[in-house]
Amino acid sequence: MRKRRHQIIGMALAVCMLGSLGLTGCSNDRTTTKAENEQASKENGTETGERQKVSVMSLTFNGSPVPDDNVLVKSLEDYVNYDIEWTWILDADYTDKISTMIAGGTLPEIVLLKNLDSNTIQNCRAGAFWDLTDYLKDYENLSKINETILNNTMIDGRVYGIPRTRALMRDGIVYRQDWLSNVGLDVPTNLEEFEDVLRAFTFEDPDGNGKDDTWGLVSTKASTSFDEIAIWFGAPNGWGEDENGNLQPMFMTDEYFESMNWLKGLYDEGILNSDFVTLENSGAKDAFKAQQSGVYLGGVDEANNYYTYFESQNIEAPMTVTAAIETPAGKVAVSTDGFSGMLAISKEKVKTEEDLKRCLTFLDKLNDEYCANLFNYGIEGVDYDKNEDGMVKKKSSGIISLGDNDGFNQIMMNVVEENVYDQEPVNELAGAIMDVQEENEKYLVANPGKPLLRTSETYNSTGAQLDQMIADARIQYIVGELDENGWNQTIESWKQQGGAAVIEEVNESYGKTK
Amino acid sequence: MKTSQKTEVLPVQYQKKSMGKRLKKAVLMYKWLYIIMIPGLIYYIVFKYAPMWGVLIAFQDYNPYTGFGYSWVGFKHFQQFFTGPKFVPVFINTLGISILNIVLTFPAPIILSLMINELRMQKLKRVVQTCIYIPHFLSWVIVASLTYTIFSTTGVVNRLFESLGLESIDILTSASLFRPMIVGQNIWKGTGWGTIVFLAAMAGVDMQLYEAAIVDGAGRFRQMWHVTLPAIRSTVVIMLILKMGSVLDTGFEQIFLMSNALNRSVSETFDTYVYTVGITQGSFSYSTAVGLFKSVVAIILIFGSNALAKKVGESGIF
Missing domain, CATH: 1.10.3720.10 (MetI-like)
Incomplete structure (x- = not known):
């Protein structure tokens, strides 16, 4: 009996072991550093004489690194006259990986920091990356970075990386034109008309299939479009001044509450999709493609993707894009940060100022006219042609859009807009999208709190929880699980759990900038 | 009580000696079994016990860049x-x-x-x-x-x-x-x-x-x-x-x-x-x-x- 019992224990332990083995099996390292790269670059070095070296870490979306003998990579290396040693990391793992690599001392010289989360900020403060503030002026391209954008990237007033600049304005509204015609409405110019369209798109069978299978507005669990709607009602973008000139977060304003009431109305009426709480973030786009919704709020260039999709599916789906509509707050549009991550230089690997300058020269060259267009459009004659006005016409046979090159242009910074050729609109829609973005730039509402928030010690240590509290409470209010009282209580406990300190710290920094 | 304690002292010392000897004998006798145990032991030491050192960061203000610094903050x-x-x-x-x-x-x-x-x-x-x-x-x-x-x-x-x-x-x-x-x-x-x-x-x-x-x-x-x-x-x-x-x-x-x-x-x-x-x-x-x-x-x-x-x-x- 005793022996048998031991066998059983052994069995139980074996099962546990199996389980833990399975777990460890999943944590494989997916970093792909290329040892062969070094060898290849050595060979190149002998051919061209004095080629400098630089190592770069960037991301790929499909998980396979760009091969070293890639045509685009080769032309890039030839132009800048550097041998690039790449480290490719899968996009989904990227943020988690950085801290591990910093701790392990394995970061390469130039590192793409995908976003300025509290992790990154702590690392910058601790001195993991070079402070570039005083060096930028010495470089032809880097000295021309847009002031607003550069300001948005600053941590405690210092620049720690070259931003990957993006348009400050991307948002707009996309409509299905044929749906509008089916329900007999015009393109909305103000909020009332917009609401009418949403209602008609929900209840009047805009796709004419006789079924009740459409939503007016589709949102997701990230509820990104809700912030934009709050701004329509007059709430500030993220942070705004109260009557005393102090900054306060947007959700403490009455206008924000009003926008929640409006959304709650839509939800109760069945215009806002009932499953938005659990819908994945791609849900809004998927619904548009699946013809379940005919309105899309967000990046207006998304219309291009819809166009390509509908065309590939042989679906007749004309679209209209519009800029800001007339709202209680007038015509307003949310400004983006103007950048999507930045390229920083690691102090671990780059020890001397001389090496720093070598890296900066490399980054500067990546913004030259040749490189900028290589990143954006590919190789002239292969990927695109230039017409007589100097505008780019993409070729359908181009190689830059091939899967192998996925990730190649993730180190594109585009800091000098003039260096990038204009693109000839492929169709009317593409032209309209550019017009919308241009028009909306007039209505930009910026977020003054964004860079200041990074200086807040409390926000850096509790920000993620604080943000989630408010996001959750908003959703709960919209679906009716929380009443006005509950909402106010949430704000109170937000303040108690660190919010009050965040406001104080942000205002302290705000006072310094004024 | 006292007497029983006294009588216990001697046997313990006596046992210790023989335990050591017996252990040595047992190890030698089953040496192959002990040798095949080594990889398992190494696995546990390297992957389970060594990382426990990292638990120390619970008592520090840890930052990945500065590493295991000396910023002890206690509890x-x-x-x-x-x-x-x-x-x-x-x-x-x-x-x-x-x-x-x-x-x-x-x-x-x-x-x-x-x-x-x-x-x-x-x-x-x-x-x-x-x-x-x-x-x-x-x-x-x-x-x-x-x-x-x-x-x-x-x-x-x-x-x-x-x-x-x-x-x-x-x-x-x-x-x-x-x-x-x-x-x-x-x-x-x-x-x-x-x-x-x-x-x-x-x-x-x-x-x-x-x-x-x-x-x-x-x-x-x-x-x-x-x-x-x-x-x-x-x-x-x-x-x-x-x-x-x-x-x-x-x-x-x-x-x-x-x-x-x-x-x-x-x-x-x-x-x-x-x-x-x-x-x-x-x-x-x-x-x-x-x-x-x-x-x-x-x-x-x-x-x-x-x-x-x-x-x-x-x-x-x-």
């Missing part, structure tokens, strides 16, 4: 956690799910094993056994997506309810149905796999006991009650003790995948909290402190339940 992070507003809800949520898991998920494989054990067709038994292992090998991501597809407002279950004229219920976003949903998933996924140990124990029951019971006139249920269950009792106790060690371990993926804005009040557990604070917010020290607290509780529970098992006459695991 600051523990204090912050215990006095913080999150401690009570997170603790209650974790315990709530765990207790339900022990009460409902733990007996499920035992009941299933008893049922399988009663099957007399060997082929059918083997086919059933193999089939019920399958859910264990599906990742939580798959299980979660299946749940979303089946139980969403437009899913099969709610369609069925509607066609029967019943109210549709949104299980996925309901705070009160969150725990039943989690337990249901656990039962679905883990029951089949859990039967392995119990079936092995049942296979070892002496057939003569059954024969004797039949002679005494016991039916199937009587046999199960008086022979099978007592025979596997020690296995059940051991499994329960092991389970106690993971009371505060509700598993990260499952909870994380199933939580959303509307059920957050019951779905935030230690594991998801450590993730939010540690990974998304970068407070490594703080989340290590939380994780360490969890482990301490687990150790106490293991020792406690082991002692309890010994008290009621079982022999426990150590």
Whole structure:
């Protein structure tokens, strides 16, 4: 009996072991550093004489690194006259990986920091990356970075990386034109008309299939479009001044509450999709493609993707894009940060100022006219042609859009807009999208709190929880699980759990900038 | 008393010597067994014990760049956690799910094993056994997506309810149905796999006991009650003790995948909290402190339940 019992224990332990083995099996390292790269670059070095070296870490979306003998990579290396040693990391793992690599001392010289989360900020403060503030002026391209954008990237007033600049304005509204015609409405110019369209798109069978299978507005669990709607009602973008000139977060304003009431109305009426709480973030786009919704709020260039999709599916789906509509707050549009991550230089690997300058020269060259267009459009004659006005016409046979090159242009910074050729609109829609973005730039509402928030010690240590509290409470209010009282209580406990300190710290920094 | 102490002193010293000798002899005798043990030992030392050094960051203000610095802060992070507003809800949520898991998920494989054990067709038994292992090998991501597809407002279950004229219920976003949903998933996924140990124990029951019971006139249920269950009792106790060690371990993926804005009040557990604070917010020290607290509780529970098992006459695991 005793022996048998031991066998059983052994069995139980074996099962546990199996389980833990399975777990460890999943944590494989997916970093792909290329040892062969070094060898290849050595060979190149002998051919061209004095080629400098630089190592770069960037991301790929499909998980396979760009091969070293890639045509685009080769032309890039030839132009800048550097041998690039790449480290490719899968996009989904990227943020988690950085801290591990910093701790392990394995970061390469130039590192793409995908976003300025509290992790990154702590690392910058601790001195993991070079402070570039005083060096930028010495470089032809880097000295021309847009002031607003550069300001948005600053941590405690210092620049720690070259931003990957993006348009400050991307948002707009996309409509299905044929749906509008089916329900007999015009393109909305103000909020009332917009609401009418949403209602008609929900209840009047805009796709004419006789079924009740459409939503007016589709949102997701990230509820990104809700912030934009709050701004329509007059709430500030993220942070705004109260009557005393102090900054306060947007959700403490009455206008924000009003926008929640409006959304709650839509939800109760069945215009806002009932499953938005659990819908994945791609849900809004998927619904548009699946013809379940005919309105899309967000990046207006998304219309291009819809166009390509509908065309590939042989679906007749004309679209209209519009800029800001007339709202209680007038015509307003949310400004983006103007950048999507930045390229920083690691102090671990780059020890001397001389090496720093070598890296900066490399980054500067990546913004030259040749490189900028290589990143954006590919190789002239292969990927695109230039017409007589100097505008780019993409070729359908181009190689830059091939899967192998996925990730190649993730180190594109585009800091000098003039260096990038204009693109000839492929169709009317593409032209309209550019017009919308241009028009909306007039209505930009910026977020003054964004860079200041990074200086807040409390926000850096509790920000993620604080943000989630408010996001959750908003959703709960919209679906009716929380009443006005509950909402106010949430704000109170937000303040108690660190919010009050965040406001104080942000205002302290705000006072310094004024 | 005194005399007995005196008499004990000598034998202990005497024993020590012989123990050392005996040990040496035993090691030499079974040297090959000890040698094949080395890889396992190395595995545990390198991957389980060495990383425990990292636990120290719970007592520091750790930053990945500066590394294991000397910024010792003592129990600051523990204090912050215990006095913080999150401690009570997170603790209650974790315990709530765990207790339900022990009460409902733990007996499920035992009941299933008893049922399988009663099957007399060997082929059918083997086919059933193999089939019920399958859910264990599906990742939580798959299980979660299946749940979303089946139980969403437009899913099969709610369609069925509607066609029967019943109210549709949104299980996925309901705070009160969150725990039943989690337990249901656990039962679905883990029951089949859990039967392995119990079936092995049942296979070892002496057939003569059954024969004797039949002679005494016991039916199937009587046999199960008086022979099978007592025979596997020690296995059940051991499994329960092991389970106690993971009371505060509700598993990260499952909870994380199933939580959303509307059920957050019951779905935030230690594991998801450590993730939010540690990974998304970068407070490594703080989340290590939380994780360490969890482990301490687990150790106490293991020792406690082991002692309890010994008290009621079982022999426990150590």
